[in-house]
Amino acid sequence: LGTKVTIRDVARLAEVSLGSASRVINGSANVGADIRERVEKAITELGFKPNALAQSMRGATRMVGILVRDITVPAFAVFVRAAQELLHDAGYTLLITCTEDRKDREIELLNFLVRRKVDGLIATTSSEEDSDLARIRSAFPAPMVLFDREFPSTSDSVRVAHRRGIRQAMEHLIGFGHKRIALITGSKNVLPSRERIIGYKEIAKERHLPIDDNLIRSVSFEADTAFFETFKLLSQPSPPTAIILGGANLLAGSVKGIQAKKLRIPDDISIIGASDSDLASLSQPPFTIVRWDYKELGRASAQLLRDRMEAKTSYPARHITLETELVIRGSCGLPSRKE
Amino acid sequence: LGTKVTIRDVARLAEVSLGSASRVINGSANVGADIRERVEKAITELGFKPNALAQSMRGATRMVGILVRDITVPAFAVFVRAAQELLHDAGYTLLITCTEDRKDREIELLNFLVRRKVDGLIATTSSEEDSDLARIRSAFPAPMVLFDREFPSTSDSVRVAHRRGIRQAMEHLIGFGHKRIALITGSKNVLPSRERIIGYKEIAKERHLPIDDNLIRSVSFEADTAFFETFKLLSQPSPPTAIILGGANLLAGSVKGIQAKKLRIPDDISIIGASDSDLASLSQPPFTIVRWDYKELGRASAQLLRDRMEAKTSYPARHITLETELVIRGSCGLPSRKE
DNA sequence: TTGTACGCGTTATCAA
DNA sequence: TTGATAACGCGTACAA
Numbered sequence: 001l002g003t004k005v006t007i008r009d010v011a012r013l014a015e016v017s018l019g020s021a022s023r024v025i026n027g028s029a030n031v032g033a034d035i036r037e038r039v040e041k042a043i044t045e046l047g048f049k050p051n052a053l054a055q056s057m058r059g060a061t062r063m064v065g066i067l068v069r070d071i072t073v074p075a076f077a078v079f080v081r082a083a084q085e086l087l088h089d090a091g092y093t094l095l096i097t098c099t100e101d102r103k104d105r106e107i108e109l110l111n112f113l114v115r116r117k118v119d120g121l122i123a124t125t126s127s128e129e130d131s132d133l134a135r136i137r138s139a140f141p142a143p144m145v146l147f148d149r150e151f152p153s154t155s156d157s158v159r160v161a162h163r164r165g166i167r168q169a170m171e172h173l174i175g176f177g178h179k180r181i182a183l184i185t186g187s188k189n190v191l192p193s194r195e196r197i198i199g200y201k202e203i204a205k206e207r208h209l210p211i212d213d214n215l216i217r218s219v220s221f222e223a224d225t226a227f228f229e230t231f232k233l234l235s236q237p238s239p240p241t242a243i244i245l246g247g248a249n250l251l252a253g254s255v256k257g258i259q260a261k262k263l264r265i266p267d268d269i270s271i272i273g274a275s276d277s278d279l280a281s282l283s284q285p286p287f288t289i290v291r292w293d294y295k296e297l298g299r300a301s302a303q304l305l306r307d308r309m310e311a312k313t314s315y316p317a318r319h320i321t322l323e324t325e326l327v328i329r330g331s332c333g334l335p336s337r338k339e
Numbered sequence: 340l341g342t343k344v345t346i347r348d349v350a351r352l353a354e355v356s357l358g359s360a361s362r363v364i365n366g367s368a369n370v371g372a373d374i375r376e377r378v379e380k381a382i383t384e385l386g387f388k389p390n391a392l393a394q395s396m397r398g399a400t401r402m403v404g405i406l407v408r409d410i411t412v413p414a415f416a417v418f419v420r421a422a423q424e425l426l427h428d429a430g431y432t433l434l435i436t437c438t439e440d441r442k443d444r445e446i447e448l449l450n451f452l453v454r455r456k457v458d459g460l461i462a463t464t465s466s467e468e469d470s471d472l473a474r475i476r477s478a479f480p481a482p483m484v485l486f487d488r489e490f491p492s493t494s495d496s497v498r499v500a501h502r503r504g505i506r507q508a509m510e511h512l513i514g515f516g517h518k519r520i521a522l523i524t525g526s527k528n529v530l531p532s533r534e535r536i537i538g539y540k541e542i543a544k545e546r547h548l549p550i551d552d553n554l555i556r557s558v559s560f561e562a563d564t565a566f567f568e569t570f571k572l573l574s575q576p577s578p579p580t581a582i583i584l585g586g587a588n589l590l591a592g593s594v595k596g597i598q599a600k601k602l603r604i605p606d607d608i609s610i611i612g613a614s615d616s617d618l619a620s621l622s623q624p625p626f627t628i629v630r631w632d633y634k635e636l637g638r639a640s641a642q643l644l645r646d647r648m649e650a651k652t653s654y655p656a657r658h659i660t661l662e663t664e665l666v667i668r669g670s671c672g673l674p675s676r677k678e
Numbered sequence: 679t680t681g682t683a684c685g686c687g688t689t690a691t692c693a694a
Numbered sequence: 695t696t697g698a699t700a701a702c703g704c705g706t707a708c709a710a
Contacts, residue, residue, distance in 0.1 A: 006686090006687055006688085007687065007688065007689095008687080016696080016697085017696065017697040017698070018688090018689095018697080018698080018699095019689090019690085019691095019696070019697055019698075019699095020695085020696060020697075022688070022689060022690085023689095023695095023696090025688095026689080030695060030696090031695070031696085032695060032696080035695085035696080047478075049450060049453055049454050050454060050687085050688075051454065051456065051686090051687050051688070052451075052454040052455045052456070053392055053395050053396055053400065053455070053456055053686090053687075053688090054396065054686070054687035054688040054689090054702090055687080055688055055689075056392050056688090056702095057392055057393065057396065057686090057687080057688065057689090057701095057702045057703070058687095058688055058689045058690080058701080058702060059688095059689075059702095061392065070420075071410060071416050071419065071420060071435075072413065072416045072417055072420050074411065074413050074416070077410050077411045077413070077416050078411055080410065081409075081410060081411050081437065084437070093434070093451070093455075094435075095432070095434065096410075096433075096435045098420065098423070111388060112391075112432065114388055115388050115389060115390065115391040116391045116392070116432075117390065117391070117392055139386075141343075251617075252617040252621060255617075255621050256621065259621070277617070278590075278591040278594075278616070278617070278618040279617040279618045279621060279622075282591060282594045282595065282598070282618060282622070283618075283621070283622060283623070284622070284623060345702095345703055345704085346703065346704065346705095347703080347704095355680080355681090356680065356681040356682075357681080357682085357683095357704085357705095358680070358681055358682075358683095358705085358706080359679085359680060359681075361704070361705060361706080362679095362680090362705095362706095364704095364705095365705075369679060369680090370679075370680085371679060371680085374679085374680080389703085389704075390702090390703050390704070392702090392703080392704090393686090393702075393703035393704040393705090394703080394704060394705080395686095395704095396685090396686045396687075396688095396702095396703080396704070396705090397685085397686060397703095397704060397705050397706085398705080
């Protein structure tokens with residue numbers, strides 16, 4: 001019961017035509033009270049549920065794809081969930097997929113989403129540089145909102161002001177007297193990393209800090225990477241006195257590295273994390289962080305996409321940039337050594 | 340290009356019939372080398388990608404639904420991701436949905452998944468007791484694997500030995516001399532909470548601990564709840580000397596409560612968390628926890644479901660129970676007060 | 679081996 | 695207002 005029942009069965013039981021049944025189901029105005037009643041009765045009696053597949057064959061699928069690196073990163077989960085809520089209220093369903101920062105997987109997922117005929121896509125890419133990826137993105141047959149990425153530029157996008165975020169962090173540390181400040185962030189072929197590095201260099205120049213390229217670690221956003229890089233940085237003959245983490249998932253790895261070196265925060269080393277987390281807010285001392293609102297980011301992406309999907313006419317790409325906020329807690333102090 | 344091209348276009352360009360094109364695409368054996376070549380050429384030339392919707396109309400959708408409380412809880416994300424990986428390798432795609440522990444939402448999602456014709460479902464329910472929910476679950480038209488739930492009993496299931504987990508935690512605390520041990524866990528209409536409470540009472544009886552029902556807080560798995568309950572427990576005239584958290588997402592809330600009371604761990608209060616996390620492993624001191632393997636849980640669920648979906652004949656329900664492990668770290672010590 | 683025609687469950691168009 | 699019928703894109707019996 002309810003498992004294999006089609007609109008035909010409904011029409012038959014209600015003794016009306018297919019068309020009438022369909023009209024009742026879709027709430028068309030032009031339908032007699034008598035027929036409507038009979039059809040509705042048949043529907044509940046049979047437990048009829050329209051086959052979404054067949055509906056999609058005709059019109060839109062009302063499915064939206066989302067491409068993130070890893071749903072396991074709590075910040076991304078918050079982003080996805082916020083987008084999902086807004087989209088759900090608009091009658092769309094989210095197809096959540098994870099690239100794991102792997103090119104092959106990203107290509108596969110992109111193809112999958114076009115085969116599945118999603119009406120739109122919220123995406124972050126593992127590389128803005130890669131030409132295969134770029135080609136597929138450009139050819140994507142549905143509206144797309146980029147999340148912290150900038151290619152193709154004809155797409156709507158939602159970004160974070162990472163460059164200014166790094167400035168906030170740097171200013172704070174420089175205020176304590178730090179001169180050797182390290183930055184650990186992701187690969188240069190994505191926007192956030194590039195912006196952070198640019199910001200870092202800008203302010204270093206302004207404040208006449210010597211730029212030691214060795215202190216800029218642009219590798220990946222994986223937590224393990226943060227562990228290795230932190231450990232290596234702190235094992236140098238002349239280690240940094242402060243580390244800025246440029247990535248939402250880096251704090252745990254970095255803390256692990258610091259614990260491995262048996263260093264105290266902030267006495268031996270100052271740390272500024274990126275984006276809030278239980279670890280950041282509840283550690284003793286709690287971590288000073290550059291924070292931005294993943295929930296708002298998710299909502300904004302969803303709204304941008306929704307507008308685009310429902311637009312009758314085309315309009316220029318819209319770009320939303322969210323500001324960051326420096327949340328000062330207890331992980332920064334005076335530099336442990338004089339230079 | 341590639342956006343609106345159907346198998347018809349391929350057939351036309353290759354100058355073959357529809358059937359032949361289809362056969363080539365689906366790798367049928369009975370097809371001439373000549374035709375195969377022409378079709379394949381046409382496919383790449385046109386950038387043809389089969390419409391998954393239309394394919395699904397004929398056979399299976401190769402989609403699987405998953406129903407969790409909240410993808411934002413890292414442990415659940417790990418579970419989902421592990422299931423996703425295994426299913427993906429088998430050619431299935433996961434439709435991830437979140438109930439938020441709300442009945443209305445759960446009903447809506449369940450209906451959504453049957454309308455979308457998923458081939459299977461991995462589900463946890465917000466209540467095993469509720470009769471509306473029970474009816475819908477029982478009528479679900481595809482194989483279903485229950486995750487840490489036991490209804491309907493005819494479904495395959497994957498569970499955690501929470502009862503024994505609580506015993507491990509209790510034994511550990513009793514070993515330190517604790518007598519007033521609190522348990523914070525979720526609502527009683529789900530299996531894990533019930534099992535934990537049973538385990539708690541069993542061992543309390545064995546060890547001749549007075550059972551104070553006031554120390555058993557069975558409310559919800561939300562972090563906020565853990566905060567309130569911890570705070571209230573510690574504000575009592577005769578507070579517990581130890582708290583066991585029975586839920587993967589409770590530690591952060593509880594820690595917040597303890598910090599609000601300005602208590603030190605483990606000097607003033609001993610804590611045992613549930614399931615690992617950055618917060619649990621990297622705090623100073625790190626938290627002693629009852630751990631179980633969400634990744635393995637995800638894999639097992641996926642495997643159970645896959646077997647069921649691909650089975651030619653029916654077979655009895657299978658139930659897998661994973662053991663827990665007590666990871667002793669630094670959040671437990673001697674009770675702060677004698678009774 | 680190849681081609682034709684039908685069915686999957688809808689919605690939408692067009693007569694009646 | 696209602697009913698019949700043509701799509702949607704694909705897989706597959708069945709006929710050639």
